[in-house]
Amino acid sequence: MISLAGRDILHASGKFIFTGVGLGLLIGVTLSMAGIYRGMVDDADTLLDNSGADLWVVQQDTLGPYAESSSLYDDLYRGILTVPGVAQAANVTYLTMQVGEGARERRAMVVGVVPGGPDAPGQPQHLVAGRHLTRGHYEAVADLMTGLRLGEQVRIRRNQYRVVGLTRRTVSSGGDPMVFIPLKDAQEAQFLKDNDAIIHQRRRTAANPAFNRPGQPGTLEAVLASQTVNPSVNAVLVRLDPHADPDQVAGEIRRWKRLTVHTRAEMNEILQAKLIATSARQIFMFLVILSVVSAAIVAFIIYTLTLGKIREIAVLKLIGTRNRTIAGMIMQQAVGLGIIGFMVGKIAATLWAPIFPKYVLLLPGDAVRGFLIVVVICVLASLVAIRAALRVDPAEAIGG
Amino acid sequence: MAEPGLGIRIQGLHKRYGTGDTAVEALKGVDLAVAPGEVVGLIGPSGSGKSTLLKCLGAVVEPTGGRMTLGSDLIYHDGWRIPDLRALRRDKIGFVFQAPYLIPFLNVTDNVALLPMLAGRPNREARAAARELLAALDVAHRAAAMPSQLSGGEQQRVAIARALINRPPVILADEPTAPLDSERALAVIRILNRMARQYATAVIVVTHDEKIIPTFQRIYQIRDGRTHEEAGLGRMLE
Ligand SMILES: Nc1ncnc2c1ncn2[C@@H]1O[C@H](COP(=O)(O)OP(=O)(O)O)[C@@H](O)[C@H]1O
Ligand SMILES: [Mg+2]
Numbered sequence: 149m150i151s152l153a154g155r156d157i158l159h160a161s162g163k164f165i166f167t168g169v170g171l172g173l174l175i176g177v178t179l180s181m182a183g184i185y186r187g188m189v190d191d192a193d194t195l196l197d198n199s200g201a202d203l204w205v206v207q208q209d210t211l212g213p214y215a216e217s218s219s220l221y222d223d224l225y226r227g228i229l230t231v232p233g234v235a236q237a238a239n240v241t242y243l244t245m246q247v248g249e250g251a252r253e254r255r256a257m258v259v260g261v262v263p264g265g266p267d268a269p270g271q272p273q274h275l276v277a278g279r280h281l282t283r284g285h286y287e288a289v290a291d292l293m294t295g296l297r298l299g300e301q302v303r304i305r306r307n308q309y310r311v312v313g314l315t316r317r318t319v320s321s322g323g324d325p326m327v328f329i330p331l332k333d334a335q336e337a338q339f340l341k342d343n344d345a346i347i348h349q350r351r352r353t354a355a356n357p358a359f360n361r362p363g364q365p366g367t368l369e370a371v372l373a374s375q376t377v378n379p380s381v382n383a384v385l386v387r388l389d390p391h392a393d394p395d396q397v398a399g400e401i402r403r404w405k406r407l408t409v410h411t412r413a414e415m416n417e418i419l420q421a422k423l424i425a426t427s428a429r430q431i432f433m434f435l436v437i438l439s440v441v442s443a444a445i446v447a448f449i450i451y452t453l454t455l456g457k458i459r460e461i462a463v464l465k466l467i468g469t470r471n472r473t474i475a476g477m478i479m480q481q482a483v484g485l486g487i488i489g490f491m492v493g494k495i496a497a498t499l500w501a502p503i504f505p506k507y508v509l510l511l512p513g514d515a516v517r518g519f520l521i522v523v524v525i526c527v528l529a530s531l532v533a534i535r536a537a538l539r540v541d542p543a544e545a546i547g548g
Numbered sequence: 549m550a551e552p553g554l555g556i557r558i559q560g561l562h563k564r565y566g567t568g569d570t571a572v573e574a575l576k577g578v579d580l581a582v583a584p585g586e587v588v589g590l591i592g593p594s595g596s597g598k599s600t601l602l603k604c605l606g607a608v609v610e611p612t613g614g615r616m617t618l619g620s621d622l623i624y625h626d627g628w629r630i631p632d633l634r635a636l637r638r639d640k641i642g643f644v645f646q647a648p649y650l651i652p653f654l655n656v657t658d659n660v661a662l663l664p665m666l667a668g669r670p671n672r673e674a675r676a677a678a679r680e681l682l683a684a685l686d687v688a689h690r691a692a693a694m695p696s697q698l699s700g701g702e703q704q705r706v707a708i709a710r711a712l713i714n715r716p717p718v719i720l721a722d723e724p725t726a727p728l729d730s731e732r733a734l735a736v737i738r739i740l741n742r743m744a745r746q747y748a749t750a751v752i753v754v755t756h757d758e759k760i761i762p763t764f765q766r767i768y769q770i771r772d773g774r775t776h777e778e779a780g781l782g783r784m785l786e
Binding site for chain 1: 634639663
């Protein structure tokens with residue numbers, strides 16, 4: 149046998165490669181879109197993994213702390229520790245904000261954690277350099293993506309923090325790198341009012357006769373002091389005993405503490421279904437549009453190439469070539485174009501993935517699925533050209 | 549004259565295009581016979597029905613009446629008598645056109661060897677047969693060239709080789725010399741004559757090319773849908 153399609157592709161290789169590269173870039177974009185979606189799912193997963201928690205205790209009736217804001221008193225964790233099945237419970241705060249100054253300013257998720265070893269919930273699990281947070285103040289563990297280096301100072305709100313440790317792939321569900329700082333500092337950063345607001349509040353409090361009673365000078369001082377401490381955190385991360393049932397413990401905490409508790413499975417659901425869902429639909433729309441555009445390109449190119457060969461096709465039919473052979477030739481060309489395009493696209497997507505600001509996770513399974521879809525699209529796109537070729541009358545080869 | 553049942557035999561062939569008032573009677577009872585090894589000319593003014601006759605013989609246009617025999621097969625008798633016309637064209641008829649219509653992306657050898665290769669004959673065998681024919685047609689030295697690299701005369705010889713590859717009992721040539729100068733046109737006719745004798749093929753050459761008309765032994769003049777047999781000069785200018 150002889151492959152007519154293969155020979156034609158070799159003969160017109162310039163045309164095929166040119167079109168294949170164009171198609172390939174489109175396919176590359178498509179693969180990257182899928183990779184961005186996978187990256188988001190993986191970011192969410194990593195976020196939950198890194199928190200080291202089995203249960204998330206949050207403000208009643210909220211989907212916190214990642215999908216909605218949540219605020220709890222920072223002494224609630226003591227009560228949670230007494231619930232059977234709970235091994236550890238730790239306060240945590242999350243706040244996405246700008247860190248650093250000037251040109252080095254970038255967006256990050258500042259995580260306030262209780263200083264301690266890697267076992268404490270909320271602490272980063274694996275460091276690539278340096279040590280964990282151990283002191284109560286002014287040190288930070290930063291994700292590599294922030295560009296910070298060990299020993300460097302980084303400004304968060306009003307304070308400077310020294311970077312004592314580095315992590316990798318600790319990101320928020322939005323893809324922002326994390327900066328871990330001691331809980332007390334984070335509470336300050338999150339809840340502390342600026343000086344003007346404090347002065348303003350003091351003035352209002354002092355003007356309130358209920359607090360500023362003549363003959364009871366201690367009252368105003370006490371009220372003012374209570375206003376400047378920050379007793380709030382966003383969530384309590386709970387780690388369970390090895391054999392405890394998460395749902396049962398969660399139910400227990402809900403019942404006794406009148407708080408909302410999310411298990412790992414529920415947290416997953418919140419992140420996937422609520423936080424990522426819109427982006428996922430957006431990406432899916434892009435995938436559909438890109439598929440249609442790719443199909444249109446393949447169809448147009450194959451159709452044009454076929455029309456350029458109508459006379460030869462008439463001759464082939466006249467001298468007894470089967471319709472199947474001619475249809476096969478056109479279809480193989482379309483698939484050949486798709487294969488060139490897919491290879492270019494796969495290489496392009498792999499090469500440009502690290503340049504993307506967000507994590508692009510290219511799964512082999514997605515590549516296989518993408519390849520099959522490309523082949524199906526090419527086969528469908530070739531049908532227009534095949535129809536045109538099969539309608540050619542072999543009598544046309546003989547002059548009128 | 550042709551032996552009965554061999555070569556090409558046509559009796560009372562009719563072809564009407566369309567129906568009713570707009571119907572065109574292109575062939576009104578054509579009689580024609582070409583023996584194996586013989587080359588005859590088919591001439592006639594434009595619109596006289598030459599192409600229509602060739603298309604009927606080539607089994608791509610269905611006649612409306614009459615009888616056609618190709619080689620030992622009765623192919624038409626008031627209806628097709630062959631179930632697979634495509635296979636008939638492939639195995640029993642060689643086509644040569646005004647333009648060579650070689651497949652541009654195949655080299656000369658593969659253009660000639662294409663049909664047997666598509667039919668499943670081993671590539672090596674098919675290419676060997678093709679090279680043999682190319683040698684017989686004096687284009688063996690271009691066997692590896694692409695069609696676009698050949699001169700018009702060379703292309704036409706390759707096209708003849710392609711028409712001969714399945715050793716068909718019949719070759720239908722539609723203005724095969726039109727684009728060629730007189731020397732090359734005569735060369736093509738000489739080759740067709742030689743091949744016809746060598747492979748016992750019946751050849752019909754449709755032409756209005758004055759350069760080659762004197763070479764035919766017999767000529768069918770087609771006028772107003774009917775054939776008239778004439779003796780030709782049979783002058784092979786060596
Ligand atoms: N497909 C067709 N439909 C209708 N009439 C046709 C068709 N093909 C040819 N004819 C008519 O048949 C007659 C013979 O045409 P043709 O066989 O092409 O003659 P020639 O090849 O000798 O010029 C002409 O009158 C032409 O108009
Ligand atoms: Mg004609």
